[in-house]
Amino acid sequence: FSNCSPLKSLRIFVHPFDHPFAQALSEHPAATEDAQKACLFISFTNTETPDYPPSWNSLSEPGMNHVLVNLNGEISITPKGKEMIVQAHFQKGAFRSNMDLSLSPDVDSFDNTTWQTRPSIMILKRLNDYVLVVDFLDAHDSKIPQIQCFDDCFTSLLSSSYCLLPPSRTFHTRLLSALRAACIPVVLSTTQPLPFQDLLDWRLASFRFAPSMIPCIPEMLEELDKEDVLELRRRGKVFLARIDDAQALSKSLVAALFERVQISLELFPEVKSNLIVPNGENTNTTFTSPRIQSRTGKYKYTSNNLYSRVRWNSGRDLAYSPRSLHDAPPMPGDAAMYEGTRENIIGPIRLGLTRDAEQFTVIILAYNRDEGVKNIIDTLRDCPHLNKVLIVWGNLERRPNGAWPEIHVPVEFILAERDSLLSRFVPYHRIETDAVVSMDDDAGLGQQELIFAFRMWRENRDRIVGFAERLHRINKGQVYYERIFTCQYSMVLTSFAIFHKEFLYEFTYNQHPSILEHIDANFNCEDIAMNFLISHLTRRPPLKILKKESKRNGSKKGLSVRPDHETKRSECIRLFAQIYGYNPLL
Template sequence: MAIKLNGSSRSFVPSLRVSAFLIFIFFVITYIIIYNVSFSEPSWITQDALKQNIENLDDYDASCSGYSIGRILREQKRILASVRLELTESQVKIEEIRTVQEELQRLIPQKQLELSALEGEIEAAQRQLEELRETQNVKVFLPFSPLQIPRELEQPSQISPNQLDDIIDYSRCSISSFMPVYVDIITSGQSEKEWLNVFQEVIPNLVETPDKACIKIHISNGIASPNTTFNSILFNVGSPIINFQSKSIHVQASKIRSFDFPVDVNHIAVEKVDLTPLLPFQRENLISLIVDNTELNFSAFSSLSAEPSRRPIVIVKCSQENCSLERRRQLIGSSTFCFLLPSEMFFQDFLSSLQLGCIPIILSNSQLLPFQDLIDWRRATYRLPLARLPEAHFIVQSFEISDIIEMRRVGRLFYETYLADRHLLARSLLAALRYKLQIPTREVRRNQAIPLFNSSFTAPKGSVVNVQANFDDEYLLGPLESRVESTSYAYNFTEFQLYSYDFWNIIMSPHYTKEFLVNAAELPTEAEFFEDTKIGFRPIEPGSGAEFSKALGGNRQREQFTVVLLTYERDAVLTGALERLHQLPYLNKIIVVWNNVNRDPPDTWPSLHIPVEFIRVAENNLNNRFVPWDRIETEAVLSLDDDIDLMQQEIILAFRVWRENRDRIVGFPARHHARYGDSMFYNSNHTCQMSMILTGAAFIHKNYLTAYTYEMPAEIREHVNSIKNCEDIAMNYLVSHLTRKPPIKTTSRWTLKCPTCTESLYKEGTHFEKRHECMRLFTKIYGYNPLKFSQFRADSILFKTRLPQNHQKCFKYV
């Protein structure tokens, strides 16, 4: 069959081309469909079907690529699986990185705090180095020996020296000798022996031989020592008055010089006697006067008794019948003012008037009083020359009632501090001699703490703190500086003059050198900006809260505080209390007083940024809270119960307030006293005036711990221990008694109850009854209620103040 190559044959060729093109398009479409199906894997194509198709296609050889479509699809699937695996691994790595990033973000505030603490420590170390370089180390030398007076110029023995320097050999009394004292008796009577025992009990630096002594006390019954030498004290316990002797200081009622001690020791009580309360004010008699001196013209006093008065003016001329000791005391105790004339009975009547609350009106400008160069008797007595006797009634009747009560109070204080019994008089005499010779006492660590954990105060193991520190960029509370102790015994010599008045007349405690002073002098505020006076200051830069949080500022050099935390049978509660104090600025250390005497504590406690020292005590006694432990190395003490949950902002605010009011109790929950009917009551209700701060959360000066433990009446401490209550009331009574000021309340807190604590004193049914009784007992012991009312509280200076956007408050919540 012949094929024609004409027009019809030419038309066949294009049709072949079209068919080839269509076949090519078909395979391309098929390839695309299969490719898409292999990646999208729709639900209507099963894995078996797809595998079957690939196997079918595997026999096909793509002429353009040399590989089958099945092989290409398998390769693409392998690549896809590899990419998916890489994506999965990358996702895991991203999660790990994100976890690390979150951990780093969480640690940034803590590391910033640590960095700030390190920077503070470096800065503090640099400043301490500069301050140490500025400190002058002064060597101490013994005083010169007394100048030897040529024999031809020596004064006759019958002429008495008139200066202390004439009879003191200072070479035996170095300031570092702490005044060693030797005591003996010249006569061997019963009274002399009793006084010898008294001195041996109270002398802190007693020596057995006179050659080692700075001061030699010779006790005598009116008989002078035949061989008195330098630095001798003639302590006359007899009625005969010893005439002046060279090289000796006299202690007797009369025939004394300016440096002698006018004290009639015969009328000093063997033991303390009860004192008359300050109130009620009204007495039966306005004035009493006992005339012992028969040489005086008794008619000269008639003008006084003739003056009109709503209350009697009693004048008694002494005789054997009406001048007995009992009669004199009865008359003094029933009078508001006791007019005292110089006589042999002057000291007896003077002491009785102080004891019985009668204001001594001394009718002489020359009559000497006990320790009058140190004690300001003007605060408790009034002097009048005898010539003003006709005008005396007008003078005393013009006194305000408040002044009379204050003179009674101060006179009572002087009496019970210096003259109430033999031991007090002996201690006062030693203190007066120490002041005259300007010799500090030895540093005596009377309250050496016993570590709870073997030889270490800190727990053997430290656990990680569970509570995270509250970090707020806008409200830092202060830098975490290195620990710094308050400078102790810095006033060993200025106390003899600059602070002498305060020691003898206000805080009434001159018997030993103080570790700290409550009201030490402050530098002018611009001193912190001068090179030679800026040591220790941390001035606040101009600005509001942001600058305020960077430094302590104030009027004094930088300082820190110690937390004293009393605990009993609440280990978990104590752990929480410790954790809340972690990273607290200006905290020096925490002292835990372990009152659990019948069991050992756990070995592990939270590990804080400062030391936590555990102290072992002999008994479960609430007075342990106020023991001036030697481990307390700061003036500021935060007394804290273990169940108290305070914000750190509140603590720092109270610390700053205390720094400006160091003689006050500064704290949080306030209470007050109230009188209903004839009795005094303790009251915890909300009120607009308060008189007490609970010491479960309060700042107190360390000196008050010493006063509580050693100077407060022992009956109060004994009562607190017996009823296991009222130690906070006792401390408030003591501080108000010494300062005549109320405590200071900070923030709005009114209660500190712990709802989860199973052991709490306030939950006892008799809690309030005990506290009512405490107030009545303490008032009786003091002779009056020393608590003072206050009607304000202290908040931060910008609290509730509307500030511009570019300013920040001092604290966020207080």
């Protein structure tokens, strides 16, 4: 890896090859078409005698800085130099755990409709408790039934709870089939390499036993609680999403290379904000309040150390290095006592003794209710901890009208690229804080309630913290969206809520395309989708803050008054749960 500098972002050069995985890698953000700028070179083969590219001997030793991907699961290749090998099967003793990767690279391109054929994790009892998935049927005394599997046997495994997988040349094909069928893998080998096993903790999604333990396995697995079974299946869905298709596998492979060579990927791209001014007037330039920016990009190097395994195993996007992380730990309780840790904690208005002082950005999605937005801005005047107000203007036919209030912080207007509810969850480059307060243009608020919610969020950065709660309810075997004002809730509406900026990146780059398409087609449910995403990634419920008084800002009522509003939102919950393979709401 001598050609790679840790002070630059990772760059890969992908040699052309006619295969979906090669195409996906060539489209990865780290890929470059200029071989002179690359520090790693990826080439492909489907024969036992690879055609080595010209760059093979360009460095001091053959194969140095090269990754050779074997797309043919029927053969096994061995290194001829210093190259890293990626393939499904290695000869006995040939796998180098610090160099090679054992997985199936022969996968298809991402299919936006695949979720329609995948099972839910929720059917606890299946027709078969156990099945032994083998290349060739074999007479044996075990009571465990056998299924012969040469290729993808996904359909055959749908009726089984546990898939016992002995090692063989087709092991990774059978592993993919088991995960796709939500059948918990039981690996019958103590040495069989698993995909990205130094990054994915396969103990969370599978079992591993020696072959001699086969007679005992059924009795051992019968002791599992239902919660454990469902969590194993859920985590199996997360791990499958790392290797299921060419696009997912390309992200995982490049992220694994980044871990190996200790060279960071590029930071998550922020969306450039198209700033506009009301009716051509330049307003709010006299702000005087001191502003604190979050330390964007500070996790570029620690993301592959402190936080890497959590990101890999929770399902977060791997294509980029994170700009900010919701799970960055607080400092010890006496941090305010010591030089070097106390300077940014102690201030005129304390927010706690274990984190530096910070502020929040208010984002208001607006369309026609100018006066309502002006009322919100007026209410925010002199609000402590406020960094900036961003108004995402969704009306592409006109600009905001009239004079707008000037307050102690900047008020900026961003023209949305299109009229979409998704515009409220875009990671705009003008957002300079970790804390994001999402508001509708008819939100009613009090400053003290907002400040209290901000304090609660600082202690619960992995949750949506807000005021308007909703519940998904089960009735006669069907899921419904309801407004029940009791102590029960599983969602907090983003019409007035606080969440971490990291989730804007995840929503934009990691949310399933079918969900985004459904939101645009129905102009509804973007807040449900955000609740789904955060609960899926963190396994934490939202946090409701009780409002002392109900306020409105004078705006007319919005989308929620439509007669079919709750019906459509019930449909969203059902659809999103089908796409995720389960309902992550807690």
